[in-house]
Amino acid sequence: MRTELNSSTKYAELLRSNQWLEKRKQILIRDNYRCLSCGSSYGLEVHHRQYILASKNGDFLKPWKYANLNLITLCSRCHQVGHKKFKVPVFNV
Ligand SMILES: [Zn+2]
Ligand SMILES: [Zn+2]
16 A cells, blocks of 8 residues: 555656646746736746546546646745645545
């Protein structure tokens, strides 16, 4: 059985892949390199509005497989606030 720590470490590795960097760039361009919450252009990160767990192997869906609709640009400050405020739902698919 997979521990939570293992699967999040693995997930962090996925966020360094070229597929994700390419997807991330698309989202930043779409959002005009601005935080959607406060309009800042500093320290931008792309946030998944929801995480989807693929039931087949118990891993998260690859981060670049998400619809662009589920990804938004936030600055690091708003991103942290957002994560404290909202529990990101995880769905089984
Ligand atoms: Zn912001
Ligand atoms: Zn996030």
